[in-house]
Amino acid sequence: MKLLIVDDEKKILMLLKQFLQDEGYEVETAENGFKAIERIQENAFDLVITDLKMSGKDGISVLKETKALSPRTEVIMMTAYSSNETAVTALKEGAYDYLIKPFENNELNLLIKRVEEKQQLKKENIGLKEKLETPYKLDNIIGRSESIRGIFGMVKQVASTNTTVLILGESGTGKELISKSIHYNSPRKDKPFIAVHCAAMAETLLESELFGHEKGSFTGAHVRKLGRFELAKGGSIFLDEIGEIAPSIQVKLLRVLQEREFFRVGGESVVKADVRVIAATNKDLQQAVKMGEFREDLFYRLNVFPITLPPLRDRKDDIPELVRYFIKKFGQEGKEVKNEAIVRLMQYKWTGNLRELENVIERALLFSGNGPITTACLPGHIQENQVIPVSVYIPDEGVSLERIEHEYILKAIEKAKGNKSKAAKLLGITRRALYSRMERFERGISPETDEDEDEDDM
Numbered sequence: 001m002k003l004l005i006v007d008d009e010k011k012i013l014m015l016l017k018q019f020l021q022d023e024g025y026e027v028e029t030a031e032n033g034f035k036a037i038e039r040i041q042e043n044a045f046d047l048v049i050t051d052l053k054m055s056g057k058d059g060i061s062v063l064k065e066t067k068a069l070s071p072r073t074e075v076i077m078m079t080a081y082s083s084n085e086t087a088v089t090a091l092k093e094g095a096y097d098y099l100i101k102p103f104e105n106n107e108l109n110l111l112i113k114r115v116e117e118k119q120q121l122k123k124e125n126i127g128l129k130e131k132l133e134t135p136y137k138l139d140n141i142i143g144r145s146e147s148i149r150g151i152f153g154m155v156k157q158v159a160s161t162n163t164t165v166l167i168l169g170e171s172g173t174g175k176e177l178i179s180k181s182i183h184y185n186s187p188r189k190d191k192p193f194i195a196v197h198c199a200a201m202a203e204t205l206l207e208s209e210l211f212g213h214e215k216g217s218f219t220g221a222h223v224r225k226l227g228r229f230e231l232a233k234g235g236s237i238f239l240d241e242i243g244e245i246a247p248s249i250q251v252k253l254l255r256v257l258q259e260r261e262f263f264r265v266g267g268e269s270v271v272k273a274d275v276r277v278i279a280a281t282n283k284d285l286q287q288a289v290k291m292g293e294f295r296e297d298l299f300y301r302l303n304v305f306p307i308t309l310p311p312l313r314d315r316k317d318d319i320p321e322l323v324r325y326f327i328k329k330f331g332q333e334g335k336e337v338k339n340e341a342i343v344r345l346m347q348y349k350w351t352g353n354l355r356e357l358e359n360v361i362e363r364a365l366l367f368s369g370n371g372p373i374t375t376a377c378l379p380g381h382i383q384e385n386q387v388i389p390v391s392v393y394i395p396d397e398g399v400s401l402e403r404i405e406h407e408y409i410l411k412a413i414e415k416a417k418g419n420k421s422k423a424a425k426l427l428g429i430t431r432r433a434l435y436s437r438m439e440r441f442e443r444g445i446s447p448e449t450d451e452d453e454d455e456d457d458m
Contacts, residue, residue, distance in 0.1 A: 001116055002026045002043070006036040006050035006062060007078070016049070019105050025112070033057025037065050045073050047115050049108070052079035052086065052098075060093060067094045072122075074115045078103075141181060142325050143318035147310040151178065158305050159185040164257060166242075166302045167280040169309030172355030175280040176240060178307065183236040188276055191235030194228045199241035207249055208265050217266020229262060229273050236276040242302065243283030243294060250295045257301040277302075312350040312357060319346050322354070326361040335365065336372035344375055348382050384426070402440075409437060 003025050007013050013029045020027045028043070030036035034057050036050065048066050052059035063075045077090045077098035090098050096118075097111055141152050158165055159182050167175045176195060183193045198206060204218075212227030228237055239245075245253070256262050257277060261270045279302050288294035312319070320342055327335045341364075350356055364377040375383055408427065416422035424434040 001046045001112070001119075002028075003112070004028050004030060004036065004039055004043075004045045004048045006030045006033065006048065006054070006059070008032050008051065008054045012051075016108075019108075020112075023109060023112075033059070033062045036062050037069075040066055040069050040073070044070065046119060047096075047112065048073060048075045050075065050077060052077050052090070053081060060089060063090065063093050063095055072119075074119070076108075076111055076115070141178075142322050143315060144321065145310075145315040145318050147315050148318060151307060151309065154305075154307050155181050155185070158182060158307075160187065162276050164276070164302060164304045165278045166285075166304070166306045167278065167309065168285075168306060169280075169282060170311050170353055171282050172353030173309040173311060174354050175282075175309060176238060178309065179236075179238040179278040179280060182278055183238075183276075186236070186276070188235050192232050193236050193238065194232040195238040195240065196228050197240045199244040203246040203249065206245065207252070210249070211252060211262050211264055212267075212271075213265035214267045217264075221266070224264075227264065229256065229275055230271060232275045234274055236278055239277065239279040241281055241283075242279040243281040243285055243288055247295070250298050254295065254298045254301060257298070312353045316346045319357070322357060323361060326358050327365065329358075330362055330365055332365055335368070338372055338374045341373050341375045341378060344378060344382055384422075405437065409434070 003020060005013055005016050005020075005027065006029075007016075008031055010031060013031065017027045017029055028039060028045075030039050033050075033054055036048070037057070039045075040048070048062070050059045050062045059077055059079070063077065066073055066075055074096040075094065077095050078101055079086060079098060080101040087098055096115055099108060099111070141148065141155070143149070155178060165179070165182060167178055169175055179195075180193060183189060196206075196209060201209060208225065208227065210227050210229060212225050212230055213221050215221060215224050239253075252262060256273050260273050262273055263269070264271060285294055285299050285303070289296045289299050323337060323342065323345065327333060327337070345357070345360070352359075360379060360382065361373075363379065364373045367377040368374070409423070412423040412426045413420070416426060420434060421431050424431045427434065429437075
């Protein structure tokens, strides 16, 4: 910790310098306010300890100029002429505290320790904030496909505004990730980001969670509770699965979007809502409006700037980069992934989208141990999900589609080791359709029922 002591009494300067150096601090001195400001312009100090009454430039002036030059630097005032007015002035101008001369060295040391703890905590908070924001920087949106680059552009376009955003997409496509990217790249990034998963709560509980409640407004409401809209003041609120909220809450949410105000449950005072709303759903809200399940006026209020996230199956070229990202996320950056495993991952349909891919990579890392990720590290259903490459050539004399179909059925049954249900899945047809095709062939492929007879048809 680097300290600057300012006092026009040289004896006090030397005594304090010696004491604080013995305590392990790096200490510089200045014998008046002018020299103190020169030192502060030349060096970065964690703490300035300055006398109040000095000729030329007094301690209050040193305090003001220090805060202007280096806001993070704390200032402790020393004075032999203490008064309430002096203390109030010093604290108003940003002093950490003040000491009345004469004081014990240990008293000064205790104050310095408190300053040190405060600054350490501030550094840790800044570090945590940077760590929190880093994954949501725009250049960290993973993927190079045309669809994901389009999403990148839309997030960049809307982030700097206060516009309401509606994020659409299947489960697991990264809707909350995009909502955080919007927030942390907006002017509201230093304020709270509050996420609410609307489908996870009953109607009455959700209303209280969103808007808060007054003491005694219902059984069990023993104290006033602030809702998520109040807690997000100045920041953003993310309403996930917005399509699942009840009609009564839709009305209240519409008021928030229209009037930027609401009432707590059981309350009579209007609460202002200084918050940006980002909503998300995997539901077709336009269809829900037609069915009378979702308010049309609320839909239009939410649908100001819609962003539709593509499913992973429509951006398979991004899978290798996403795999590397998840490997890094799990702390194994640089882990080798065999090409055959990447091919299998790119062939799979990914109905669970990014969330499913992340789970598969976490599992693969566990199974791979100290070695590379191979096909054997992948779940069985992905290992078996192989698309047979077809090189199409039609000779002049033509081909027999029936013969080609016959050969594919034979290969599928062979690969499935005689299990007809697995063979049907490999061919993308039902077991019943497989039996029907088998019966058409003159060659004897036995359609006898196998051991998984009771499995449902696809």
